[in-house]
Amino acid sequence: MARSGIYKSEVLRARDNLLAQGRNPSIDAIRAELGNTGSKTTIHRYLKELEEEEGAGSGAKIAVSEAIQELVGRLAARLHEEADERIAAMAAESAAQLAQCREQLAQTTAQAEVCQQQLQQLSQALAAEQQQHAAAREALQAAQLRDGQQQQQIVGLQERLAENQAHRASLEEKHLHAREALEHYRQSVKEQRDQEQRRHEQQVQQLQAELRTLGQTLIVKQDELTRLYQDSARTGAELLAASRALRQQEQESARQAQTAAGLQARIAEQERLLAVLNERLERAISSREEVWQLLQQASTATAVPTGEGAAAATEADGGVVVATGEAAAPPA
Numbered sequence: 001m002a003r004s005g006i007y008k009s010e011v012l013r014a015r016d017n018l019l020a021q022g023r024n025p026s027i028d029a030i031r032a033e034l035g036n037t038g039s040k041t042t043i044h045r046y047l048k049e050l051e052e053e054e055g056a057g058s059g060a061k062i063a064v065s066e067a068i069q070e071l072v073g074r075l076a077a078r079l080h081e082e083a084d085e086r087i088a089a090m091a092a093e094s095a096a097q098l099a100q101c102r103e104q105l106a107q108t109t110a111q112a113e114v115c116q117q118q119l120q121q122l123s124q125a126l127a128a129e130q131q132q133h134a135a136a137r138e139a140l141q142a143a144q145l146r147d148g149q150q151q152q153q154i155v156g157l158q159e160r161l162a163e164n165q166a167h168r169a170s171l172e173e174k175h176l177h178a179r180e181a182l183e184h185y186r187q188s189v190k191e192q193r194d195q196e197q198r199r200h201e202q203q204v205q206q207l208q209a210e211l212r213t214l215g216q217t218l219i220v221k222q223d224e225l226t227r228l229y230q231d232s233a234r235t236g237a238e239l240l241a242a243s244r245a246l247r248q249q250e251q252e253s254a255r256q257a258q259t260a261a262g263l264q265a266r267i268a269e270q271e272r273l274l275a276v277l278n279e280r281l282e283r284a285i286s287s288r289e290e291v292w293q294l295l296q297q298a299s300t301a302t303a304v305p306t307g308e309g310a311a312a313a314t315e316a317d318g319g320v321v322v323a324t325g326e327a328a329a330p331p332a
Contacts, residue, residue, distance in 0.1 A: 006038035011046040022072040211298050218291045225284045232281060235274045242267045 014033035015025040023029060027043050034043075246263050 006034060006042060006046075008046045008049065010034060011038075011043055012050055015047070015050070020068065022068070207298055207301055211295070214291055214295045214298060218288070218295065221284060221288050221291055225281070225288060228277060228281045228284055232274070232277050235270060235277055239267070239270050239274060242270055 011030060011034070014030045017033055018025040018029055025047075027040050027047070030043050030047070031038060031040065242263060246267060249259055249263055
């Protein structure tokens, strides 16, 4: 697709090129030199502007252009003459080479005919030899085929015999291994079952002993906790009474200053004792929770017996577990 516009410098360059080639710088020629780009009106306007710019010096430029055209014409005629001379020399040389090639072709053709005759004779001899060779090869192939079939039959029989022997030996070996493996498996299963039975019985006995110990410890802790509750209640009552007495004594502080001082000392002692009792109560509650957690863990561990021995042990010690569970129940 052509460009939408051209420049004056492009028109000037195209015109100079046409003049240098000895061609008339017409609008169509300039447009063709520009690659069929630009409108004729624009090219005509640029040419008119260039002519106006050149002004009075156009006569001298026309003379120079005619001299250049004459020079170009003489150079073109000289080039045509030299080209004709070279073409004539090359045509003469080519004619000589063609004649030489024709002579060589005739000699080669004669030699080819002789070679063709010899080739026909050799082909006939080769055909006869090939027929004899084909017959001998067919006979050899038939003999080789029979021999190969017999060899294959022999090899097949030997392979089948070897396979049967190997299969029988493999079956015997597998049977022996299977018996040994079965015996070993039975023995290992029996030993493992006995070991697991003994280990489970030991674990059950140990857990039952731990449950008894935990039950007894929980009972002791519950007794201590009950005593602590009683001491705390008694101390609270005493503290309440002391507080009431303190309020009464404060109302009569003017008259009973010494009694109020004694009561304050007693209240401080009671508060200290109450703090000690609260601390002991917290430790007892914490110990009770720890014992309760251990008891629950031990009950959970003995709740799922493994094997017949575990079931029997659980039934034998059922009364102990129930009794311990009742004893371990936390106070409301």
